[in-house]
Amino acid sequence: MQQLFIADLHLSPDHPRLVRGFLDLLIQYESAIDQLYIVGDWFEAWLGDDDHSAWLDGIVKALQQFVAHGTQVFFMHGNRDFTLGQQFMQRFDGQLIRTERLTIKNAGLTVVLEHGDALCTDDISYQRFKKIIRNPLVMTTLLHLPLTLRRKVAQQARQKSKASHQHKSAYIMDVNEQAVATVLNQHDVLLHGHTHRPAIHEYSNGKKRVVLGDWREPESTASLTTGLSYGSAMIALLNEHGLQLLEWKF
Numbered sequence: 001m002q003q004l005f006i007a008d009l010h011l012s013p014d015h016p017r018l019v020r021g022f023l024d025l026l027i028q029y030e031s032a033i034d035q036l037y038i039v040g041d042w043f044e045a046w047l048g049d050d051d052h053s054a055w056l057d058g059i060v061k062a063l064q065q066f067v068a069h070g071t072q073v074f075f076m077h078g079n080r081d082f083t084l085g086q087q088f089m090q091r092f093d094g095q096l097i098r099t100e101r102l103t104i105k106n107a108g109l110t111v112v113l114e115h116g117d118a119l120c121t122d123d124i125s126y127q128r129f130k131k132i133i134r135n136p137l138v139m140t141t142l143l144h145l146p147l148t149l150r151r152k153v154a155q156q157a158r159q160k161s162k163a164s165h166q167h168k169s170a171y172i173m174d175v176n177e178q179a180v181a182t183v184l185n186q187h188d189v190l191l192h193g194h195t196h197r198p199a200i201h202e203y204s205n206g207k208k209r210v211v212l213g214d215w216r217e218p219e220s221t222a223s224l225t226t227g228l229s230y231g232s233a234m235i236a237l238l239n240e241h242g243l244q245l246l247e248w249k250f
Helices: 016-027 053-067 084-091 124-133 136-143 147-167 177-184 220-226
Strands: 002-005 035-039 072-077 095-097 099-108 109-114 189-191 199-202 208-211 232-239 241-250
Touching: 016 053, 035 109, 053 072, 053 084, 072 084, 084 095, 084 208, 109 177, 109 241, 136 147, 177 189, 208 241
Parallel strands: 002 035, 035 072, 072 095, 109 189, 189 208
Antiparallel strands: 002 232, 099 109, 199 208, 232 241
């Protein structure tokens, strides 16, 4: 079983390079893997499954072709696209993971997947906001607003989030080790995204925490200095050889 894991793409019409990187990944891994897991924050903001903006058509078409070659596509909610539903996934025969954590078994390992924001328990203000915004009544109310108004609400939320992060320490926005230990109690590996700090953390008891990376566009200064012009992301592949982080360049 070949399983590929990606997270924190933050796709939007304002960043076509990231979109192109995702489409290139589908081409690269077409027929090469059995399952693709998108572990949250696939999109910078999701306005609702009734959003049929033209820029999404290319993504859907590419996924339809990808799935037609035999690969299953799964999506788990992140903190930016938690309103994405099965209605959108059905456009390309994908599957929505409706739980915050999912356990899978492969290569003799028990791996638990989650986006990662639930592990950041020291960020009390965010956890409080998450509890409010994920309330079914609040979500239903938001999704019944006109699409143009939802765009404004999403933009304001992003600006507010960016401003709040400037006043939070890196420690607060990272995972809480006790929360990690609790999850790993019954699993061999914890795999998540969200923190944008890709790494493999190994513990004395033999267990691991694997952190996926966010998708990054090329920095203009680096491109001028080195002549290189590519974006990158740290993704993970799980197969008979185990779980490994790979750098995806686009």
